Amino acid sequence: MMGLLLGGLYAVIGLGLSLVFGVMKLVNLAHGDLAVFSSYFAYVAMSSLGIDPVASLVLGIPILFAIGFAIQGLLMNRVFRLGMEPPLLIAFGISIILQNIYLALWTPLSRGLTTGYALESYRIGEFYIPLVYLLDFVAALLVMLFLREFLRKTYLGRAIRAASQDWRAAQLMGINTNRIYALTFGISMMFAAIAGVFVGLTFPFTPSSGSAYLIIAFGVVIIGGLGSILGTFIGGVVLGVAQILSGAYFGAGWQLFLGYVIILAILTARPQGIFGRR
Amino acid sequence: MSEEWTLNVDHIDVYYGAFHALWDLSLEVRKGEIVSLIGANGSGKTTALNTIMGLVHPTKGSIEFSGKRIDGLATYDIVTLGISQVPEGRRIFPDLTVLENLIIGSYTGRARVSKDQMLKRVYSLFPVLEERENQLGGTLSGGEQQMLAIGRALMSNPELILFDEISLGLAPIIVDRLYRTVEQINSEGVTVLFVEQNVRRSLKQAKRAYILKAGRVVLGGNAEDLREEEEVKKAYFGV
Amino acid sequence: MKAAIPRPAVAYALLIAVMAALVALPLANIEIYWILILFLFFVYLAMTNMWNLVAGYSGLISLGQPAFIGLAGYSLGVVTLYGLSPFLGIVAGGVLAAAFAVVVSVPTFRMKGIYFAIGTWIVAEALRIFFNAWRPAEAAAATWGGAGISIKAAAGISIVQIYYLALTVGFGSIFLMRLILKSKLGLELMAIRDNEATASSSGVDVFRCKLYSFVIGAFVTGIAAGVFYLFQGHIEPISGFGVNWTIILVTAVIIGGIGTIEGPIAGTAIAVLLQQLLARYVGVSLIIQGIILVAIISLTPRGIVGTIQRSRASRSPLLVAIRRTK
Numbered sequence: 001m002m003g004l005l006l007g008g009l010y011a012v013i014g015l016g017l018s019l020v021f022g023v024m025k026l027v028n029l030a031h032g033d034l035a036v037f038s039s040y041f042a043y044v045a046m047s048s049l050g051i052d053p054v055a056s057l058v059l060g061i062p063i064l065f066a067i068g069f070a071i072q073g074l075l076m077n078r079v080f081r082l083g084m085e086p087p088l089l090i091a092f093g094i095s096i097i098l099q100n101i102y103l104a105l106w107t108p109l110s111r112g113l114t115t116g117y118a119l120e121s122y123r124i125g126e127f128y129i130p131l132v133y134l135l136d137f138v139a140a141l142l143v144m145l146f147l148r149e150f151l152r153k154t155y156l157g158r159a160i161r162a163a164s165q166d167w168r169a170a171q172l173m174g175i176n177t178n179r180i181y182a183l184t185f186g187i188s189m190m191f192a193a194i195a196g197v198f199v200g201l202t203f204p205f206t207p208s209s210g211s212a213y214l215i216i217a218f219g220v221v222i223i224g225g226l227g228s229i230l231g232t233f234i235g236g237v238v239l240g241v242a243q244i245l246s247g248a249y250f251g252a253g254w255q256l257f258l259g260y261v262i263i264l265a266i267l268t269a270r271p272q273g274i275f276g277r278r
Numbered sequence: 279m280s281e282e283w284t285l286n287v288d289h290i291d292v293y294y295g296a297f298h299a300l301w302d303l304s305l306e307v308r309k310g311e312i313v314s315l316i317g318a319n320g321s322g323k324t325t326a327l328n329t330i331m332g333l334v335h336p337t338k339g340s341i342e343f344s345g346k347r348i349d350g351l352a353t354y355d356i357v358t359l360g361i362s363q364v365p366e367g368r369r370i371f372p373d374l375t376v377l378e379n380l381i382i383g384s385y386t387g388r389a390r391v392s393k394d395q396m397l398k399r400v401y402s403l404f405p406v407l408e409e410r411e412n413q414l415g416g417t418l419s420g421g422e423q424q425m426l427a428i429g430r431a432l433m434s435n436p437e438l439i440l441f442d443e444i445s446l447g448l449a450p451i452i453v454d455r456l457y458r459t460v461e462q463i464n465s466e467g468v469t470v471l472f473v474e475q476n477v478r479r480s481l482k483q484a485k486r487a488y489i490l491k492a493g494r495v496v497l498g499g500n501a502e503d504l505r506e507e508e509e510v511k512k513a514y515f516g517v
Numbered sequence: 518m519k520a521a522i523p524r525p526a527v528a529y530a531l532l533i534a535v536m537a538a539l540v541a542l543p544l545a546n547i548e549i550y551w552i553l554i555l556f557l558f559f560v561y562l563a564m565t566n567m568w569n570l571v572a573g574y575s576g577l578i579s580l581g582q583p584a585f586i587g588l589a590g591y592s593l594g595v596v597t598l599y600g601l602s603p604f605l606g607i608v609a610g611g612v613l614a615a616a617f618a619v620v621v622s623v624p625t626f627r628m629k630g631i632y633f634a635i636g637t638w639i640v641a642e643a644l645r646i647f648f649n650a651w652r653p654a655e656a657a658a659a660t661w662g663g664a665g666i667s668i669k670a671a672a673g674i675s676i677v678q679i680y681y682l683a684l685t686v687g688f689g690s691i692f693l694m695r696l697i698l699k700s701k702l703g704l705e706l707m708a709i710r711d712n713e714a715t716a717s718s719s720g721v722d723v724f725r726c727k728l729y730s731f732v733i734g735a736f737v738t739g740i741a742a743g744v745f746y747l748f749q750g751h752i753e754p755i756s757g758f759g760v761n762w763t764i765i766l767v768t769a770v771i772i773g774g775i776g777t778i779e780g781p782i783a784g785t786a787i788a789v790l791l792q793q794l795l796a797r798y799v800g801v802s803l804i805i806q807g808i809i810l811v812a813i814i815s816l817t818p819r820g821i822v823g824t825i826q827r828s829r830a831s832r833s834p835l836l837v838a839i840r841r842t843k
Contacts, residue, residue, distance in 0.1 A: 094811060096803055177354070
């Protein structure tokens with residue numbers, strides 16, 4: 001049950017990555033670290049200004065959107081037609097920069113967004129469900145719904161889908177594909193921002209948490225397949241459940257291990273994921 | 279725009295990397311005309327269209343549309359100015375529905391306002407598209423995809439449409455219908471520049487034509503005059 | 518070009534001079550500090566050369582090198598735990614790393630491009646978690662109760678000995694690179710790097726070539742790791758399997774120039790230099806390396822050496838001599 005709720009959160013983490021990967025075929029290795037940016041941002045807002053983390057998203061989302069827009073617009077757009085490696089390595093570089101900035105500013109000590117409600121739990125039948133997990137899940141559903149409607153009903157959303165299917169044809173429609181890509185990255189970062197805050201509410205985080213969340217995000221995308229929001233959700237749930245199960249059976253240290261094994265297995269056998277189309 | 283305009287391609291050179299694709303090429307299209315580019319495979323017809331659309335840029339010469347230079351512009355800006363292309367291979371969006379494909383055609387500002395109007399027009403030209411409105415583009419037959427591609431190009435409410443080899447891979451009966459529609463589109467006020475493998479059809483549909491060979495214009499003039507020319511007779515027999 | 522002096526000879530003479538100087542270094546009265554820096558440089562160099570082999574020449578962007586590094590380090594720990602020679606431990610580390618490479622290649626080689634990169638990363642991370650939980654009873658004497666083990670033999674080895682070990686491994690890796698690149702395998706690898714499909718249809722056994730380079734890369738990386746941990750004296754999962762190794766290797770090779778012989782040398786030098794200069798400011802050297810990495814890829818994807826090579830064309834005889842190995 002907890003795995004299900006956790007899965008929602010993981011799905012949000014994966015959503016941003018999936019968007020960028022699906023549209024631009026670009027793996028943003030810094031995705032996790034950018035989400036953690038939002039965690040630290042909320043942390044600062046909370047510890048210095050007493051602002052609730054979710055409220056800090058009001059600023060956090062636009063800031064991260066701008067960062068994402070800049071990354072794609074200034075850096076990635078230059079190189080991503082050169083092949084898959086350059087963007088990968090740029091993202092890697094950004095990841096390094098971010099992780100070490102966090103290290104320098106906030107030390108390896110783990111931080112958490114501990115608000116009052118973060119510690120509450122509800123009792124449902126036999127289970128104790130932490131309130132945060134419920135919040136995570138609700139947030140996840142809202143985010144996924146928003147994305148679905150956006151992609152289906154708006155011109156921009158359609159333009160993004162068109163650009164991901166055939167960028168040349170998209171240009172013939174009058175779509176400025178470079179700008180659309182930058183926008184997509186920005187939107188992806190908006191999801192990362194949301195993920196970062198909710199992750200920070202649920203778990204403690206350190207400068208290197210980004211890596212773990214990246215792998216989770218990647219796992220979500222791989223398991224669920226590209227281009228499918230539902231698939232991403234399922235992927236999140238699978239990983240969430242795997243984590244809870246391995247934590248229960250093998251001990252706390254092994255939590256992510258089973259998840260990693262599952263991801264590797266799927267990568268080997270069916271790289272396009274369960275629901276993938278590509 | 280209802281005033282007269284011309285598309286002026288003026289002595290352009292185009293390279294694909296090191297390959298010299300177009301040599302000192304000039305052509306002209308006036309508002310309301312149907313003009314065609316004729317030539318064997320590799321003669322540069324598609325390259326010419328792509329250059330006009332800004333997918334490739336000329337290294338020399340200029341392209342002007344209604345007095346405005348467009349040869350350095352990005353494709354999406356050129357579309358905004360009123361030129362649309364039905365690309366070779368159709369290139370419809372496979373994972374968008376027919377309706378979505380058409381709607382995305384009216385992405386540009388100038389087209390969005392008249393979206394519903396244009397949609398009605400497209401549906402009246404191609405009723406089958408309305409039937410298949412909610413089907414994914416990738417599931418359509420070749421002929422239907424071609425219609426979708428043409429409809430999509432119309433959705434941007436263009437002054438000029440470039441048609442690139444719309445007959446490829448289609449049965450003659452379907453091609454006939456397509457070209458009748460092209461005529462109708464032209465009669466409704468849209469200027470047409472098209473590239474067509476089939477020389478006979480080319481000269482039948484067009485009012486004026488240019489003959490390309492190895493990236494150069496070797497002949498240009500009225501379609502009926504051209505039919506008599508040696509070069510064209512050679513082209514008929516696929517030399 | 519004048520042929521007064523045979524060009525390769527100049528290169529060799531220089532090489533021998535440099536080697537001699539480096540060997541003689543400990544005999545001069547220099548601070549241990551410089552010996553240590555050079556030690557670090559040559560250990561890293563072996564690893565960066567291998568990453569260059571695997572990623573630059575074979576097209577396998579591996580982000581999982583820490584798997585080999587950690588495994589080798591732990592082998593060293595285990596071997597010395599039983600009182601055996603540390604040199605045996607180092608070799609055992611290389612062998613274990615190579616064996617693991619063979620095993621891991623089965624699933625990972627099925628992953629294309631980017632998936633391979635992430636797949637290898639996950640493998641390294643999985644190992645890290647595994648070793649975090651591994652607390653062997655026999656090793657209890659050697660552990661601090663945590664997940665790391667100390668390397669008993671470390672106390673018995675002098676700095677100078679380690680230094681010479683590193684020199685051997687480092688220079689060995691350079692010669693190995695030259696050897697490979699001039700061999701049939703090298704030509705095949707370069708063909709694969711340029712265009713895998715064409716290479717394959719020309720009769721190159723792509724899988725086997727990639728396997729060889731991947732395994733050789735793992736072996737040498739393992740050996741270098743053994744030397745490193747012999748010096749360090751202890752190993753923990755976060756150190757052995759940590760992403761920091763990947764960061765150093767990738768930034769060094771890219772900045773220096775991936776797919777070139779001199780690239781790793783230049784890149785590693787810069788990496789070590791930065792690390793030492795900024796040692797006081799935690800992580801800043803890495804921030805700078807990250808920035809340079811991003812800048813280089815955006816502006817000059819061929820790295821420093823690659824760009825110099827391109828701009829100077831065939832004018833430098835020294836570079837020509839060295840470049841003849843490409």
